[in-house]
Amino acid sequence: MRAPRGSGRPMPDGAAALGQLRQNGRPLPGAHPMHASLASLYGEHLDTLQERTRVALERGGFDHLVVPSGEIHYQVFDDRDYPYAVNPQFKAWLPLTRNPGSWLIATPGAKPRLLYLQPHDYWHVVPEAPAGFWVDHFEIEVIRTPEEAQQFLPRDPGRCAILGEPRSRLGPYVPNNPQLVVDYLDYHRATKTRYEIGMMREATRNGVRAHAAAERAFRAGASEFEIHLAYCQAAGQDANDLPYNNIVALNGHGAVLHYTERDRTPPERSLSFLIDAGAGHAGYACDITRTYASDTGSEFQGLVDAVDAAEQRLCGKVRAGTDYREIHLAAHLEMATILRDAGILDMAPESALETGVSAKFFPHGIGHYIGLQVHDVGGFLASDQGGTIDKPDGHPYLRLTRTLEPGAVVTIEPGIYFADLLMAELRASEHAGAVDWGKVDAFRPYGGIRIEDDVLCTVDEPANLTREGFTELG
Known part of the structure; x- marks a missing residue:
């Protein structure tokens, strides 16, 4: 029997969940938005950003934080634009994701200011007038051309920490991205506010609904492209709205970690389906991976179930004070144990980790921070003053090396793959004799397995946002 999408430990009821998410008398990030109004959560969020900004500017020796929303980029030798990315x-300050040419100005002790570009234009849709729960928190100046912003920016660009890409320059206002300011903000962005957790829960609702639609399409015999379309329709987001490029892989394509080709015709027989796909809400992302077998009684489904169970154990390790690198190494032991128990690998899990054999089957990191970006920032910072925490030797693809804190949201995504290149390297190594190559060859047509959830670190039990989302979907 295949593992149900929302399988896992029973979630606590609302009162217990709220109680376990307490810290210093206040709800820790993670309390469901129903416990407070969106406007109230947003006010708390801005208070947090204002305080972080005050300290960051003080450290960098600046008076103002100036943040352009970004510009539209065009392809070289063409007038076709790339999808806009805010x-x-x-x-981080505003739930605006389609407003190029706008600017945010934050000055300690003052209400933040938004320069909102609403151009006169008949070629494109013009952004509507600012509206919503966030408007009263800002002084808003509506500008009609990008150049008009300059008259509202602080008088002395030299006193501004300007965070953005080089293309966002406006006269003397050139993004300088001062390292002391960026490091401080990036480091603390790992700790999500209650508002941010609310936005991520909404993104998760979009994502789990779309994953359910994708599974139905797979079981109906759809092609990778058709499954992708079903996913986008259910999420209510097109490919440019999604937080990353969907991985929709049938059969052996599941062994390609970042497979994005999407065949237009279905294979003669669909054996397996790996989907790594997210969704967004108000600028925040979810990141979910599931793997399915067409034959729920197959040996491959047994591997899927084993990885799913191991993934849930690893999610349980997302605790305050835990070194994330230890979760990564524990994942290698878990995957090596599955390989041994399945008769694929005749080697102690500890030896498989030590010799690098486990990395041939599990070549990527266990996960990363997630939030405003799928691979959210600050994963290697030693402190809010900078510095780097190294990755474990022999594990170059791990994206997070910090000790977890309450409010952090991370992905947990172990996997087992039968990739031709890595299997060839293993077969040519001194450890080839520890592998049952007949079993490897039998699993090659299935590609690989990955299970991924987004997990909130609290002061107590972690909250698995993904499993909660599937449970809510029913």
């Missing part, structure tokens, strides 16, 4: 430093 500056993450901008959408």
Whole structure:
């Protein structure tokens, strides 16, 4: 029997969940938005950003934080634009993701100011007038051309920490991205506010609904492209709205970690389906991966179930004070144990980790921070003053090396893959004799397995946002 999408430990009821998410008398990030109004959560969020900004500017020796929303880029030798991507430093303050040419100005002790570009234009849709729960928190100046912003920016650009890409320059206002300021903000962005957790829960609702639609399409015999379309329709988001490029892989394509080709015709027989796909809400992302077998009684489904169970154990390790690198190493032991128990690998899990054999089957990191960006920032910072925490030797692809704190949201995504290149390297190594190559060859047509959830670190039990989302979907 295949593992149900929302399988896992029973979630606590509302009162217990709220109680376990307490810290210093206040609800820790993670309390469901129903416990407070969106406007109230947003006010708390801005208070947090204002305080972080005050300290960051003080450390950098600046008076103002200036953040452009970003510009539209055009392809070389063409007039076709790339999909617009909002500056993450901008959408940290505002739930605006389609407003190029706008600016945010934050000055300690003053109400933040938004320069909102609403051009006169008949070629494109013009952004509507500012509206919503966030408007009263800002002084808003509506500008009609990008150049008009300059008259409202602080008088002395030299006193501004300007965070953005080089293309966002406006006269003397050139993004300088001062390292002391960026490091401080990036480091603390790992700790999500209650508002941010609310936005991520909404993104998760979009994502789990779309994953359910994708599974139905797979079981109906759809092609990778058709499954992708079903996913986008259910999420209510097109490919450019999604937080990253969907991985929709049938059969052996599941062994390609970042497979994005999407065949237009279905294979003669669909054996397996790996989907790594997210969704967004108000600038925040979810990141979910599931793997399915067409034959729920197959040996491959047994591997899927084993990885799913191991993934849930690893999610349980997302605790305050835990070194994330230890979760990564524990994942290698878990995957090596599955390989041994399945008769694929005749080697102690500890030896498989030590010799690098486990990395041939599990070549990527266990996960990363997630929030405003899918691979959210600050994963290697030693402190809010900078510095780097190294990755474990022999594990170059891990994206997070910090000790977890309450409010952090991370992905947990172990996997087992039968990739031709890595299997060839293993077969040519001194450890080839520890592998049952007949079993490897039998699993090659299935590609690989990955299970991924987004997990909130609290002061107590972690909150698995993904499993909660599937449970809510029913």
